[in-house]
Amino acid sequence: xxxxxxxxxxxxxxxxxxxxxxxxxxxxxxxxxxxxxxxxxxxxxxxxxxxxxxxxxxxxxxxxxxxxxxxxxxxxxxxxxxxxxxxxxxxxxxxxxxxxxxxxxxxxxxxxxxxxxxxxxxxxxxxxxxxxxxxxxxxxxxxxxxxxxxxxxxxxxxxxxxxxxxxxxxxxxxxxxxxxxxxxxxxxxxxxxxxxxxxxxxxxxxxxxxxxxxxxxxxxxxxxxxxxxxxxxxxxxxxxxxxxxxxxxxxxxxxxxxxxxxxxxxxxxxxxxxxxxxxxxxxxxxxxxxxxxxxxxxxxxxxxxxxx
Ligand SMILES: NC(=O)c1ccc[n+]([C@@H]2O[C@H](COP(=O)([O-])OP(=O)(O)OC[C@H]3O[C@@H](n4cnc5c(N)ncnc54)[C@H](OP(=O)(O)O)[C@@H]3O)[C@@H](O)[C@H]2O)c1
Ligand SMILES: *[C@@H]1O[C@H](CO)[C@@H](O)[C@H](O)[C@H]1NC(C)=O
Numbered sequence: 001x002x003x004x005x006x007x008x009x010x011x012x013x014x015x016x017x018x019x020x021x022x023x024x025x026x027x028x029x030x031x032x033x034x035x036x037x038x039x040x041x042x043x044x045x046x047x048x049x050x051x052x053x054x055x056x057x058x059x060x061x062x063x064x065x066x067x068x069x070x071x072x073x074x075x076x077x078x079x080x081x082x083x084x085x086x087x088x089x090x091x092x093x094x095x096x097x098x099x100x101x102x103x104x105x106x107x108x109x110x111x112x113x114x115x116x117x118x119x120x121x122x123x124x125x126x127x128x129x130x131x132x133x134x135x136x137x138x139x140x141x142x143x144x145x146x147x148x149x150x151x152x153x154x155x156x157x158x159x160x161x162x163x164x165x166x167x168x169x170x171x172x173x174x175x176x177x178x179x180x181x182x183x184x185x186x187x188x189x190x191x192x193x194x195x196x197x198x199x200x201x202x203x204x205x206x207x208x209x210x211x212x213x214x215x216x217x218x219x220x221x222x223x224x225x226x227x228x229x230x231x232x233x234x235x236x237x238x239x240x241x242x243x244x245x246x247x248x249x250x251x252x253x254x255x256x257x258x259x260x261x262x263x264x265x266x267x268x269x270x271x272x273x274x275x276x277x278x279x280x281x282x283x284x285x286x287x288x289x290x291x292x293x294x295x296x297x298x299x300x301x302x303x304x305x306x307x308x
Pocket of ligand 2: 109110281
């Protein structure tokens with residue numbers, strides 16, 4: 001049994017927060033408290049304690065909320081990850097033992113990834129901040145790098161997939177490798193790593209945990225979709241180098257959505273640390289996660305999309 005008992009979850013009704021919550025709730029030893037923004041429209045589960053804080057997560061409001069808590073798990077939305085500097089400061093001041101940042105991506109400690117878009121940049125800086133704090137002994141941390149979620153990607157027209165239109169967009173030759181983990185394995189990996197705390201298997205303290213069910217290319221992804229649906233897609237190709245220039249200029253001019261195109265580019269080109277097998281040791285087996293095949297995951301994602 002984990003030495004962690006009291007768990008705070010931020011962003012509990014989000015794409016990954018809801019899956020993390022389901023995994024946490026399977027553990028009867030955890031007492032879960034949710035933190036929600038004042039302007040949130042989410043309906044929180046009535047059987048759990050929810051505490052409302054101001055939208056910007058002010059440190060002074062969070063300190064009393066975090067007191068007596070062992071772990072803060074953050075599943076907040078991409079564009080707000082820099083708010084975590086204030087949240088981490090509150091966790092340290094309140095004596096929280098372990099912080100799990102909103103990460104769930106690629107190797108954001110890479111300078112080239114940080115230079116590609118603001119979200120990779122801010123996530124990388126948050127990791128650097130946590131590393132420094134852990135070195136001075138005031139808090140532990142761990143983060144999950146899981147590559148892409150195919151179900152989320154399909155629902156959000158990501159990775160070149162436009163399922164409804166039977167259209168697929170390749171970045172360059174479509175041969176860049178990127179790792180994928182299901183939402184469920186990402187969440188279960190997080191929970192299993194927490195459960196190891198305080199045991200002789202506590203191997204994930206102060207580390208970025210690399211998860212991958214498999215690494216694929218865009219070409220392999222399209223082949224799987226066409227094989228499972230039994231239809232042919234129309235394809236297009238974009239040049240990643242000019243696309244990056246165009247989107248970075250658009251973001252600089254105020255186009256917020258352009259950041260998501262740059263995030264996507266970070267994965268599909270294979271150039272920015274999204275092929276996790278190349279970046280570090282994959283922990284799926286050590287964390288006891290079930291194996292998933294590409295076809296099984298694509299089929300489930302198509303079902304969730306409602307197009308199979
Ligand atoms: N690997 C992948 O394929 C993948 C895909 C998508 C996202 N991600 C990553 O996973 C993490 C979570 O992303 P997500 O898509 O799950 O998040 P999301 O669903 O967009 O949002 C999660 C929660 O963030 C909270 N939040 C905090 N500040 C907010 C703001 N200014 N506007 C809106 N919501 C705000 C909200 O909680 P309350 O309403 O309860 O306050 C919201 O429910 C991010 O780090 C993201 O980059 C990874
Ligand atoms: C992640 O990127 C950093 C910076 O480029 C690199 O030093 C490190 O080896 C990469 N992988 C891991 C497992 O940290």
